[in-house]
Amino acid sequence: MSTKKTSLKDIAQKAGVSTALVSYVLNGKEKESRVGHEIAQKIKQIAAELNYQPNHLAKSLRSGKTHTIGLIIADISNPFFANIARVVEDEAKHNGYTVIIGSSDENAGKSRDLLNVLINRQVDGFIIVSAENSEEQIHYLKEKNIPFVLLDRYFPEIPTDFVSTDHYKASYEACSHLIRNGYQRIGMIAYDSQMFHMQERIRGYKDSLRDNNRHFQKSWLKEVRINTIENGVKAAIDEMLAADRPVDAILFATYSLAINGLKYINELRLNVPADLAIVSFGQAEVFELYYCPITYLKQPIVLLGQTAVELLVKKLKNNLNEPAQILMKAELVERASSTAKPVVPT
Amino acid sequence: MSTKKTSLKDIAQKAGVSTALVSYVLNGKEKESRVGHEIAQKIKQIAAELNYQPNHLAKSLRSGKTHTIGLIIADISNPFFANIARVVEDEAKHNGYTVIIGSSDENAGKSRDLLNVLINRQVDGFIIVSAENSEEQIHYLKEKNIPFVLLDRYFPEIPTDFVSTDHYKASYEACSHLIRNGYQRIGMIAYDSQMFHMQERIRGYKDSLRDNNRHFQKSWLKEVRINTIENGVKAAIDEMLAADRPVDAILFATYSLAINGLKYINELRLNVPADLAIVSFGQAEVFELYYCPITYLKQPIVLLGQTAVELLVKKLKNNLNEPAQILMKAELVERASSTAKPVVPT
Numbered sequence: 001m002s003t004k005k006t007s008l009k010d011i012a013q014k015a016g017v018s019t020a021l022v023s024y025v026l027n028g029k030e031k032e033s034r035v036g037h038e039i040a041q042k043i044k045q046i047a048a049e050l051n052y053q054p055n056h057l058a059k060s061l062r063s064g065k066t067h068t069i070g071l072i073i074a075d076i077s078n079p080f081f082a083n084i085a086r087v088v089e090d091e092a093k094h095n096g097y098t099v100i101i102g103s104s105d106e107n108a109g110k111s112r113d114l115l116n117v118l119i120n121r122q123v124d125g126f127i128i129v130s131a132e133n134s135e136e137q138i139h140y141l142k143e144k145n146i147p148f149v150l151l152d153r154y155f156p157e158i159p160t161d162f163v164s165t166d167h168y169k170a171s172y173e174a175c176s177h178l179i180r181n182g183y184q185r186i187g188m189i190a191y192d193s194q195m196f197h198m199q200e201r202i203r204g205y206k207d208s209l210r211d212n213n214r215h216f217q218k219s220w221l222k223e224v225r226i227n228t229i230e231n232g233v234k235a236a237i238d239e240m241l242a243a244d245r246p247v248d249a250i251l252f253a254t255y256s257l258a259i260n261g262l263k264y265i266n267e268l269r270l271n272v273p274a275d276l277a278i279v280s281f282g283q284a285e286v287f288e289l290y291y292c293p294i295t296y297l298k299q300p301i302v303l304l305g306q307t308a309v310e311l312l313v314k315k316l317k318n319n320l321n322e323p324a325q326i327l328m329k330a331e332l333v334e335r336a337s338s339t340a341k342p343v344v345p346t
Numbered sequence: 347m348s349t350k351k352t353s354l355k356d357i358a359q360k361a362g363v364s365t366a367l368v369s370y371v372l373n374g375k376e377k378e379s380r381v382g383h384e385i386a387q388k389i390k391q392i393a394a395e396l397n398y399q400p401n402h403l404a405k406s407l408r409s410g411k412t413h414t415i416g417l418i419i420a421d422i423s424n425p426f427f428a429n430i431a432r433v434v435e436d437e438a439k440h441n442g443y444t445v446i447i448g449s450s451d452e453n454a455g456k457s458r459d460l461l462n463v464l465i466n467r468q469v470d471g472f473i474i475v476s477a478e479n480s481e482e483q484i485h486y487l488k489e490k491n492i493p494f495v496l497l498d499r500y501f502p503e504i505p506t507d508f509v510s511t512d513h514y515k516a517s518y519e520a521c522s523h524l525i526r527n528g529y530q531r532i533g534m535i536a537y538d539s540q541m542f543h544m545q546e547r548i549r550g551y552k553d554s555l556r557d558n559n560r561h562f563q564k565s566w567l568k569e570v571r572i573n574t575i576e577n578g579v580k581a582a583i584d585e586m587l588a589a590d591r592p593v594d595a596i597l598f599a600t601y602s603l604a605i606n607g608l609k610y611i612n613e614l615r616l617n618v619p620a621d622l623a624i625v626s627f628g629q630a631e632v633f634e635l636y637y638c639p640i641t642y643l644k645q646p647i648v649l650l651g652q653t654a655v656e657l658l659v660k661k662l663k664n665n666l667n668e669p670a671q672i673l674m675k676a677e678l679v680e681r682a683s684s685t686a687k688p689v690v691p692t
Contacts, residue, residue, distance in 0.1 A: 068463060068467075075432070076422070076428050076431045076432050076435070076447070077425075077428050077429045077431070077432040078428075079423075079425055079428070082422050082423050082424075082425070082428040083423045085422045085423070085449070086421070086422050086423040086449065086451075089422070089449055089451070090451075093456070098448070098459055098460065098463045099448070100446045100447070100448060100463070100464070100467070101422070101446070101447040101448065101449070102444070102445070102446060102447065103431070103432065103435055103447070105432075105435070105436075110439070113444060114444065117414060117444045117446070118446070121414075121446070121467040121468075122467075259631060259632075259635070262635055263634050263635065266634075266635075285605060285632075286605075286631075286632050286635060287635075288609050288612075289605070289608055289609065289612075289632060289633075289635050289636045290635045290636075290637075291636075291637040
């Protein structure tokens with residue numbers, strides 16, 4: 001970086017031409033003008049020598065291109081989103097874009113503020129992990145023709161481009177896996193949220209029970225509020241275990257729910273999987289530290305992030321000709337926390 | 347949000363006045379003008395009814411205030427930074443500021459690009475967790491009088507405002523704790539980095555050994571490269587254990603180093619702390635899942651983030667009258683992974 005800002009006037013003086021001509025050349029319009037090649041080269045060379053930095057802000061106002069992508073994620077302190085943000089950044093850089101990130105804290109109001117701030121900062125487009133109740137913002141972006149791609153979460157009733165894990169299938173597969181391995185009463189701890197991805201995870205669990213001829217019990221499904229997660233998870237587990245016929249397996253709908261659950265299961269000195277089998281939506285790194293490796297649903301973080309950038313860049317270049325609605329498969333990584341239950345003779 | 351953008355002209359037409367007058371009033375200049383109070387009120391009311399959104403970009407160019415803070419962190423996928431980002435956001439919002447985040451991936455070039463992008467987007471000031479070799483950028487910000495506060499990492503040779511953990515003291519305390527608890531040969535696994543905070547952690551470890559009359563052995567300190575962390579940590583542990591008199595305790599200089607180390611220690615079926623005591627710089631949540639709770643240095647994430655925002659906001663309001671260089675204490679949370687070693691008769 002230079003220590004003082006070079007102006008067009010500085011360049012003009014050194015080159016012995018008018019400021020208007022310098023502006024013309026440096027904005028890539030020399031072909032339209034009658035400027036000779038030689039003088040154009042001279043101006044460019046002087047600009048380089050003086051380390052001229054164009055005023056991107058003013059330039060953006062004219063060209064409407066900033067090569068900046070706004071990434072709005074639901075919660076930056078959640079490792080899933082933090083990791084996906086890293087992927088988006090890498091892939092964007094690869095495509096010549098810089099990423100500016102904002103975190104909505106799962107709060108629609110904050111998400112709206114961030115969108116406004118970033119629209120005013122002239123980002124070219126958005127990648128958004130939506131917060132609950134933010135449908136209006138999606139409609140707004142559509143009406144304004146602001147390019148965006150939804151990531152990980154989408155609104156089924158709003159036609160948009162998105163790339164997401166197939167939450168329904170992942171959950172369905174996890175529950176079916178537990179049933180196949182001999183678990184009888186499978187509980188689920190989810191968030192108390194109307195977000196579609198959460199509802200899909202619950203639906204997958206219930207449909208798997210039904211398709212495997214298990215009768216879903218209301219007491220098996222616990223929906224915990226995100227802002228009282230620690231006590232919520234404890235209460236949920238207490239209730240599940242206090243039943244006449246307690247659950248023998250729990251499917252955690254998110255990584256944070258699982259962490260809280262595993263801590264409490266440790267406190268209760270329950271043995272995984274003998275007392276309680278565990279499957280979680282996932283984050284590998286942490287689960288590997290647990291004494292009993294945890295079976296988890298590995299979301300395709302890298303592919304999700306890369307594809308979101310790819311779709312957005314295509315849109316920005318007007319190369320995306322049809323709606324892209326991509327569901328990706330989560331991989332069930334089977335480990336010790338859900339191994340086949342020994343068959344006890346009755 | 348309204349569905350179509352209201353222009354000054356729209357308001358002018360509805361109010362039956364000139365566009366210039368509307369602009370005058372909405373930019374808060376009605377006192378300077380001779381506009382009557384009544385007509386000013388009318389214009390404001392119509393603007394509100396039409397949900398007029400001022401063009402912040404143009405406005406920022408005039409006023410130089412955007413109420414936006416740029417936060418540049420070293421690596422968004424590191425939970426320490428992701429959590430601190432969350433604190434900065436909360437505290438900034440509390441003060442009426444929105445935060446835009448960029449992650450430098452510990453890369454000075456990327457950090458410089460981000461600074462440029464955000465300066466061009468007219469943020470009011472920066473909070474920065476510096477990447478290695480980014481001193482030049484700090485000099486640049488100082489020369490340009492762009493307000494900033496360094497967070498967690500600083501350059502001792504550049505006078506700046508900063509708020510940081512006292513990395514030296516934390517490391518000193520961790521090593522002294524291991525010595526007090528009877529461990530004889532204490533190793534340290536750190537990053538191969540010239541960053542001051544990393545060097546301070548190493549210096550604290552060495553000084554603690556010296557002050558406790560232990561002779562530091564070169565083979566006890568392993569410096570691992572961040573981009574080959576997994577194999578680097580494995581090799582470091584292998585070498586430390588293959589020595590004639592192997593280490594009986596390891597101090598991990600970062601959370602990521604510890605996670606990799608603990609995974610490998612599990613693979614080796616070593617018993618913590620009987621075979622190897624562990625202390626790590628830290629992140630509580632994950633360590634609680636380990637079979638043997640890990641002693642860790644709890645960095646004051648909330649206080650660090652809040653203080654950084656507080657200092658920056660004071661600077662932005664020209665209320666910071668003297669340099670603020672704040673070192674905060676990390677708390678050593680003592681747990682089972684470093685309990686007192688049973689004294690074996692020799």
